[in-house]
Amino acid sequence: MINVLFSGTALVLLAFAAYWVRGRGGHRPTGAWAMAALLTSFALAFASYSPIVERAVESVVPHVARLLSNTFTLAAATSVLAFMFQLNLEADRARQQIRLRVIALALAVTGMSVFFTAEQLTHRSPVLYACYVLIYITYLGYTAKDFLQQTWAQSKRSRRRSQRIGLRVTSAGCAFALVYAGYKVFALVSIGLGLGLIPDHARCSTALTPARCAFSVTAPALAVLLITVGLTVPALLWPISRLRARRWERSSFAALEPLWNDLTAVVPEVVLDPTDATPGARAADLDFHLHRRVIEINDAVLALRPYRSLQVQKSAIGTVARRGKADTSEGGAEVEAAVLSAAVTAKRSGSTPQDEEAPPAAGTHTRKGDLHAETAWLLLVAHAYLRHRSPQRAEPIDLGTAAGS
Known part of the structure; x- marks a missing residue:
């Protein structure tokens, strides 16, 4: 069941990404490539959550599925910011900010890869794993917080009802991302102090069991889904709203x-x-x-x-x-x-x-x-x-x- 859930969601997200790249109504809106990168990164993250994919990649490199899913999640977070910058900033400033975020992403992924490799060579050292998580959660938490503030503020200013709802759904997704970040901080403290509160080797049989899976799997999954729906559904509704507007214009003109x-x-x-x-x-x-x-x-x-x-x-x-x-x-x-x-x-x-x-x-x-x-x-x-x-x-x-x- 969990294979179908994550694999199916990944395919849906890839379809959404293709929809954004193709453009709508003969034009490609601002931030289309950033949105496509976001949805593609989310799709790959979901695919890496799938047990069948996880077993396949870990048969080559043990425990590498974690690095892959975390990398794709950070790439999606960077794409979210890129999308926001393109909407809110002047073109030159947006490009500058996006370039800085991409550099920060490259440094974060490099640092995570180094600590992941060192962790594997030292038989999964808790200290190295804690350093790995620290890099990951710092980047993700900052991005989720920033995007939550931006989307919620913009939802209050937006005139389109579908856009207001979409932005608030996106804000809810960011909130789940922060829940996930909070869980990771809790896990980091547990590992750093040697409390053993988070079992490291237990696998998730469902999205909710064992209990930690609600935070490690379900929370990020909901974050991805809500952010995707919040950002994409208003765009899907745009042709429908335009059709309704044209029908109203035509009937009003005649009346x-x-x-x-x-x-x-x-x-x-x-x-x-x-x-x-x-x-x-x-x-x-x-x-x-x-x-x-x-x-x-x-x-x-x-x-x-x-x-x-x-x-x-x-x-x-x-x-x-x-x-x-x-x-x-x-x-x-x-x-x-x-x-x-x-x-x-x-x-x-x-x-x-x-x-x-x-x-x-x-x-x-x-x-x-x-x-x-x-x-x-x-x-x-x-x-x-x-x-x-x-x-x-x-x-x-x-x-x-x-x-x-």
């Missing part, structure tokens, strides 16, 4: 069309360069064209200010209040739709401007600059507008952007 048609029919001057809105361009740049449609609607609303009837607004407010929708977004959209419908009718019929203009809808200034919030508001208005629309509908003007998605 705003009736309101946009009527407003631009009476104030066509607000349309921004209709000649470049070909169907192919619209399909490729939905966010741009939705943004432009929202701007044009808002500009048309401003242009119709002289025709906004205060009387119509007060009447609509009373109607909304009787329906129990006062002080709600839906109620506000109903009022605004009634005012806009009357303004469009007045402008189209050539009526004189109102003596008393109706004030802008509530929240107009707070939504300024927030495309998502402004679009959500206009969708409510557009939906309500269809109920207030004049029976004599204006023909849409001949613009490339007048067509739906």
Whole structure:
């Protein structure tokens, strides 16, 4: 069972590494190579934990599986820092910091190899083993602590929900790495003082037995899995989130069309360069064209200010209040739709401007600059507008952007 667990996990991690190297959506994101190195190192570490691999390599060099797994773990820790540096630092400074970490990794692995070899030649001297563990745990503990602080702080600043969750899962993985580091320190003290609290020759039959295996095997395994999932799942979810965003953009663009048609029919001057809105361009740049449609609607609303009837607004407010929708977004959209419908009718019929203009809808200034919030508001208005629309509908003007998605 444990062979299947570790071997299967190693294969999954290698698949994740290939996914990062290949890139997504035609581009390779920042830190892709560092992430691939991290996942590959984790995969090799998991493979070295597998009893079948451990027996195979130790048939050549006794006890070398420990050195291999520890080396791959340190390589993964260095890759984690490299990934973080590439995200948080300028390119030149990131390269400098990564170079220093790689040098430190080489020194640590060299020191571990020297003490491992000396330990084997001296019949597994406890003192030499303690020196080996000291190098390993110092490097690993420092890296895990630093990365835990960085990921937790970034999780509080991140705007994407999937990224916040991923970073916090990664932080949990770092916490398990620190548990593992704490266990190694405990083992080091036991060996250094000759207390014999950690059996050196006992093998793990499962991930939890004997009890020390929960710290020596399960904790690092969970650390690897949580860090991998935390860093990779948000990237896997990115294409899904983009697909959902494009569907929302497409449906919003189409839903705003009736309101946009009527407003631009009476104030066509607000349309921004209709000649470049070909169907192919619209399909490729939905966010741009939705943004432009929202701007044009808002500009048309401003242009119709002289025709906004205060009387119509007060009447609509009373109607909304009787329906129990006062002080709600839906109620506000109903009022605004009634005012806009009357303004469009007045402008189209050539009526004189109102003596008393109706004030802008509530929240107009707070939504300024927030495309998502402004679009959500206009969708409510557009939906309500269809109920207030004049029976004599204006023909849409001949613009490339007048067509739906």
